[in-house]
Amino acid sequence: MTPLVDLSGKRGLVVGVANENSIAAGCAAAFSRAGAELAVTYLDERSKPYVQPVADSVGATIFAPCDVRVRGQLEGLFQRLEREWGQLDFVLHSIAFAEREDLHTSVLNCSAEGFALAMDVSCHSFLRMAKFAAPLMTAGGSLMTVTFYGADRVIENYNLMGPVKAALESSVRYVAADLADRNIRAHAISAGPVKTRAASGIGRFDELMDEVRARTPAGRLVTIEDIGRVAAFLASDAAAPLTGSVVYADNGFHIVA
Secondary structure, eight states: OSSSSSTTEEEEEEEOOSSTSSSHHHHHHHHHHHHEEEEEEESSTTTHHHHHHHHTTTTSSSSEOOTTTTTTHHHHHHHHHHTTTTTOOOOOOOOOOOOOHHHOOTTTOOOOHHHHHHHHHIIHHHHHHHHGGGGBBBBBBEEEEOOOGGTSSOOOOTTTTTHHHHHHHHHHHHHHHHHHHHHHHHHHEEEEOOOOGGGGOOOOOTHHHHHHHHHHHTTTTOOOOHHHHHHHHHHHHHTOOOSSOOOOOOOGGGGGG
């Protein structure tokens, strides 16, 4: 298959693969097809067997744990990237987390601790990655994260993740402004709903997918391969004029009233 973009000679970090059905897995596959060399992370030893096949399929030359809740682990990952690669061209941040009891209640009733945890893992970790990645992006680069339409509009059962993703999208704009003079771009990819392990934690998610499919102009949902092609473009030099935007990969769902 001929790649839409050329990432030959570029090195990228992919964080957030849970299994072969993850959005991050679709992005990693697209990066690899376009010629990039990849580092792929897994959450912990329990998740490693599910992520290993993805890392193998894309020929990841670095395969390492990354739990942003563990003190020092993110720093250690970037130290390894600096030691083994010395340079980085793009990062895909595709992680989000909320405790079930906080996710499955209204924003009024979620706990302060649960809200803070969701914000730290799902939003502030992107800022930390950007901070560690920037010194390695000596030739410029692309920082990408994954968001959802629930950041902009109220989606039933999305609950506290709505405000958290809204903060993530705002963070992308500020990162883009902070790093513009270093030729480092920042993007938020607003993906349509995909049946992933993470999405399974959202209440009545199957009903949400059916509703989105029915309201989307073309009547079809996006796939992880669709989202991956968008991410590969944003990682490429062809996307150099773009930064600080929410890029919708949802088959047009966001344009429908």
